[in-house]
Amino acid sequence: MPIDETIAGYSDLAFESAFAVYLLAFVLLIWQYAGARTKQAEARELVAAGGVASPTSAVPGRVVEAPRKPWSERLGNMAYAVLIVGVALHVGSIVLRGFATHRFPLGNMYEFVTMATAAAMVVGLVFLRGQRYRSMWVFLIVPVMVLMFLAATVLYADAAPVVPALRSYWLPIHVTIVSTGSGIFLVSGIASLLFLLRLRQPEGEEHGRIGAIARRLPDARTLDRLAYKTTIIGFPLFGAGVILGAIWAEAAWGRFWGWDPKETMSFITWVVYAAYLHARATSGWRDTRAAWINVAGFTAMLFNLFIINMVVSGLHSYAGLN
Template identity: 40%
Template sequence: MSALSDQLVTFATLAYLVAMICHAVEYALGNARAVAPAARELVGAGVGGAGDLVDAPAGPIAPPARVGRSAQRARLAGLVAVGITVLAAALHLAATVTRGIAADRMPWGNMYEFVLTVSFIGTAAWLGVLWKRPSLRRLGLFLTLVMVLLLAFAELKLFVEVVPLMPALKSYWFIVHVSTISFSSGIFLLGAVPAIAFLMRNGYEQGKRSFPYTLAKRLPAAAGLERLTFTLHAFAFPIFTFAVIAGAIWAEAAWGRPWGWDPKETWAFISWVVYAGYLHARATPSMRRNVATWLAILGFLTMLMNLFGVNFFFTGLHSYAGVD
């Protein structure tokens, strides 16, 4: 089972890579919307709204037949990318489950297993969002890129052989605390994707021609991306809060104190404060949406620091990374 899990992780990584390439093909083929010459003339005459003026393509107009074929190919590439992402998610889930079967426990005993679980939750949540809102399909390019990087890093740098659970982790609070922290971390991981996409698209809609211009002009509308960012974070934050509280209760039972400013505890608190600041800023009418979104991204960076930085560079009571 352990060897099968390792192979499935490799296949899942390759599947995510192929899905990412298909999404890139969709971007390369251009906008899936064909703009008729008559509509372009109306927009140029000032009949369309401000959003039409922003989205109107520049330069000579391609023949309608050619634009239509390009749009169809782009849509096909996007649909193929989604199908391969579903396959990758199935392989990803199978790899995580077989790892748990091999270890005869929940597969959260070290950093490698935790990354597998969190990244799968992010993918599963993305597929759920995509089921409800197919128009967001192009965000899959960023999601699959993140999955490729995380799984490749886990395989190359975090991998450890299957070992029994450490005695300090043998508690029912292990399931309660780690399951909720994994779930909320996976949703925060997904939430960072529309947050970054929003900043790119928002800059484009404001007329900025920065480096990601080609990507930004093909992303969904900024307002929808910003709402999705808020929805995901508002959903994950209470679960993350409960996970921190459960960890404190477990620490009281295991170490005789609920909080000791251990590096993991400290960075969890920092993440909680930053995400709370984001939600507060998002609820403040006078706060600009792009400023609030930067707080969401900062929160995700603190989560990465808690996952990777603390385990690699600090020593504490939570040193269960399992990395030599």
């Protein structure tokens, strides 16, 4: 069937609008992050006030107005609402791309990165809902926007039919699972990086440049648990994607595994994340060492996504780039 250029144009417009909305949310999040008070600052204010409520608050018959939420909290709530709109546009761009091409929209690097970043944002909406996680959005939305910018410029491909090798029912199964797992690993990797940053700023200390950045983050244990929980979800998904890819390879190329660069790097990435989960459960490794292994897995995933697809030649060279 011919490509519907009108719907394809709407898809691109939704993608660009999502990027613009994320940019607005980023500005609000930066504002909120800069104005957020730390627990230590709030404790000092309470001590300075004597640590007691105003006597007039207990007078019978007096109507006491509820305290207004601080600006930082209100900005955080606004940013979260804006993020929901951005994610809706982001997902909408994927759906419209599928309608425009009459296929599942995962046939090139542009579409893969769009799906992976959308998955990361959806996971973020699920796991980073509470007030204590709001400060993390500043650090999650930056790599998402960088990846989206690269997708819209360097990796962009016009809506078109896929190459014959990808015309298979395995495309939506295999690539959807892998891209979703990659998006989840993005959240996990950011959480581990922030965990390592938070460890350099112990609770109760707020000095130095690192302290100025880290003191508004959730505590280190919360960040570590977030990295672990998201990896627990992403690891079996990514592993299932690798296995299903091997089954597709047998149907397409007559062998399950041929140590193609993409296959090899995907397997290495999976092993690194398996090492992280093992380290996370091993005494003496579950803190800093495990976090560094998770960061290594995140790096391997990015290497597999960009370097292997764009630089190394192999059977999986379907980037859609000239």
